[in-house]
């Protein structure tokens with residue numbers, strides 16, 4: 001199968017617009033993302049990156065146009081089915097959004113439980129995820145006692161806990177130093193290699209150059225370029 005065969009497209013956006021009052025946040029977006037692809041969405045502040053991501057996981061509805069996720073047209077999904085659509089996504093934010101009063105372990109376990117992981121398996125699963133992100137020894141820590149890089153590692157583990165088909169990361173390294181940023185991107189690449197589709201929004205062109213891959217560029221709500229950047233050899 002060809003990598004961009006339309007039958008293998010997990011995400012399709014056709015003539016998508018998003019308006020906030022008089023503001024056009026997204027204008028006539030046409031974008032396809034293949035199953036198991038790693039995609040960067042790049043562009044300056046205010047370009048529409050976060051808005052585009054929110055439309056995918058139905059954080060908000062498009063003003064116009066069609067969005068198809070895994071064969072489902074989002075404009076035709078009944079409200080009661082939205083939680084099932086959301087289970088396809090693991091979402092990572094720049095500011096981690098961990099529950100500050102719950103331990104690292106509990107933050108991850110809550111998602112594992114929410115997607116119906118058998119009670120007897122939750123502990124094994126969360127422990128395994130904590131090991132994957134190198135945080136096994138901080139399971140009982142509360143988020144405010146962790147560094148930014150550590151909190152983001154927990155957020156990555158939490159995103160993986162629902163076994164989502166798609167990981168969406170909105171500026172996941174925006175608050176991190178270079179070393180922590182590289183670790184987080186390594187974890188996202190690891191999950192991608194396990195078969196997931198990963199979409200990362202970032203304005204950090206250095207980060208994109210170090211990772212390589214397909215990049216789409218948003219400017220003023222318009223999708224300007226889709227290109228493939230070769231990975232910098234290290």
Ligand SMILES: Nc1ncnc2c1ncn2[C@@H]1O[C@H](COP(=O)(O)OP(=O)(O)OP(=O)(O)O)[C@@H](O)[C@H]1O
Nearest residue numbers: 020023025043044045046047048049050051052203
């Ligand atoms: N809820 C909202 N209400 C009104 N305007 C909004 C809303 N969300 C986003 N916008 C506007 O839409 C445009 C795109 O915003 P968006 O946050 O998607 O950009 P971005 O590329 O993610 O920027 P950044 O990198 O700074 O996060 C901006 O002009 C922003 O002010």
